[in-house]
Amino acid sequence: MSHASTSVQDRPTPAPPAPGNSLSSRTLPRLAPLGFAAVSIALGVGIGAAAGWHSRVQWGLIAALLFLTISYVATSVVENQRQAKDRLATSLVWVCFLIAVVPLASLLWTTVSRGSERLDLYFLTHSMAGVLGSEASGGVYHALIGTLEQVGIATVISAPLGLLTAVYLVEYGKGPLAKAVTFFVDVMTGIPSIVAGLFILSIMLIAGLEPSGLMGALALTILMIPVVVRSTEEMLKLVPNELREASLALGIPKWRTILKVVLPTAIGGIATGVMLAIARIAGETAPIILLVFGSQLINPNPFEGAQSSLPFYIYEQYKIGETASYDRAWAAALVLIAFVMILNLVARGIARWKAPKTGR
Structure with missing residues (x-):
């Protein structure tokens, strides 16, 4: 009995997992991407305004680059490189999605806002017969x-x-x-x-x-x-x-x-x-x-x-x-x-x- 207990006690204790390589290491909060986005937008607007750029497209591109950078750096520090690469890929997909959606949403918003001012029942039920181009009457x-x-x-x-x-x-x-x-x-x-x-x-x-x-x-x-x-x-x-x-x-x-x-x-x-x-x-x-x-x-x-x-x-x-x-x-x-x-x-x-x- 003493020999068995001695052999168990003599076994080497396994080394603790290296920080950043364990699946049970620290993780960012679930709402962290929203926080990164808010910070990136604020910094993008601030940098664009300070540089004297009046185009909101430039502000948006700066905010997108900052969002990718902040997401990767913060995840690398808190979690690990593996999770950082995964979050970078996910963030890049979201940025590309927004870049594709923004022009479509802008086009739709412009069409609805401009077209709704003239669109009514009269416009849908009348033609342009006898109507001059400068007149406000006529329909489609x-x-x-x-x-x-x-x-x-x-x-x-x-x-x-x-x-x-x-x-x-x-x-x-x-x-x-x-x-x-x-x-x-x-x-x-x-x-x-x-x-x-x-x-x-x-x-x-x-x-x-x-x-x-x-x-x-x-x-x-x-x-x-x-x-x-x-x-x-x-x-x-x-x-x-x-x-x-x-x-x-x-x-x-x-x-x-x-x-x-x-x-x-x-x-x-x-x-x-x-x-x-x-x-x-x-x-x-x-x-x-x-x-x-x-x-x-x-x-x-x-x-x-x-x-x-x-x-x-x-x-x-x-x-x-x-x-x-x-x-x-x-x-x-x-x-x-x-x-x-x-x-x-x-x-x-x-x-x-x-x-x-x-x-x-």
Whole structure:
């Protein structure tokens, strides 16, 4: 017994962990990043004001650099180098996020603040017929009708074509034909809008056609199809192959498997992709200038006569150069943003409604 106790007592005591290398070492409070941000903002404003810089962008960049530096140094002193590198990476992600969001938030705030001054029921229900550019009256009704019709026609044409093309590429496409289709879809994705407008304009000149909303919709269709194809293709690739194999194992034909299993599973992403394509074409101006020609009157017939649209209306009012026209341009921009946001909300509702049920 004495020998055993002696051997236990003679064992060397393990050395304590080195400070800064143990997972149980000191840690900063959870709200420390907020404190670092507050200190960085105060120092950035102070340094910018002391240096005589009047640009708030410069103040913000100084504050961002100080935030990264303070976060790394404080974490290194209190915790360890490993945690400092982790906090530096996290802080860098937050700084990049804010740098990307600030211009968008500023643009949205400016559009809402400037556009809401002129936006009312009268503005939405009247056209510019007989209204001079310097007058404060007039509205956007004719342009709103034109945008709805042109975007609607382009969507009716593009959505089925893009969906069927994506289904072919994912489910059936093999060999040189599929590679050629993929190549041309990639090329069409980068086509400038003015090129699409010139292509339809050349057809109009050859066939002797007049400007109309349909011509503008055809140019928008060229811009919309590759976006729908690419987004739908990616969504279909995300559908697990096990679902296809289970359906085919039950003896269900492939076309019915695609219709009843694959498409309902990916309907949410497909709807979102279509909305992104609509958001892109809704703000195009160059094809509308070439093909629709613009009009101050209400023309509900997209197949005959000149029409207007919201992007063309904004360009037209800004070109006038009067205070009243600037107000109408900002109000029309706000209407265009609201139009895209409403479509996005509708698409999300449809996607949620049509999404496959996950309950037991």
